[in-house]
Amino acid sequence: HKSNVLMAFTIVPVRLQSSQPVSAARLPCRVKVSAGRRYAWCACGHSKKQPFCDGAHKASAPDISPLRFTPDKDQTVLLCACKQTKNAPYCDGSHFKNSTFFQNPAIFLKLFHKIFPN
Numbered sequence: 213h214k215s216n217v218l219m220a221f222t223i224v225p226v227r228l229q230s231s232q233p234v235s236a237a238r239l240p241c242r243v244k245v246s247a248g249r250r251y252a253w254c255a256c257g258h259s260k261k262q263p264f265c266d267g268a269h270k271a272s273a274p275d276i277s278p279l280r281f282t283p284d285k286d287q288t289v290l291l292c293a294c295k296q297t298k299n300a301p302y303c304d305g306s307h308f309k310n311s312t313f314f315q316n317p318a319i320f321l322k323l324f325h326k327i328f329p330n
């Protein structure tokens with residue numbers, strides 16, 4: 213159909229830079245952090261060293277800065293990777309929103325055990 217062919221050529225998103233974060237992963241990163249150490253959580257989603265900043269935001273999302281935080285105790289935390297959390301840098305469960313696996317108990321349980329293997 214002619215209009216479909218036209219659509220195929222007109223809907224070509226070209227976004228080299230963005231002020232919106234992109235999702236680096238659907239699930240949060242489970243990491244051990246140390247008391248008193250400074251960390252820079254990637255807020256833009258472009259870092260290759262998730263969940264931490266590798267400087268990629270400078271080229272890919274110059275309007276976004278990493279979130280620096282210093283834990284007050286040694287602990288294992290879930291750091292957000294979908295970049296939709298309202299409680300950065302920590303996961304607040306936002307990745308569940310609109311996700312099909314949340315409505316599928318079998319997949320949900322499998323993923324739950326992946327995050328909390330013990």
Ligand code: FES
Pocket residue numbers: 253254255256257258259264265266267268269270276277278279
């Ligand atoms: S690379 Fe994402 S905030 Fe720096």
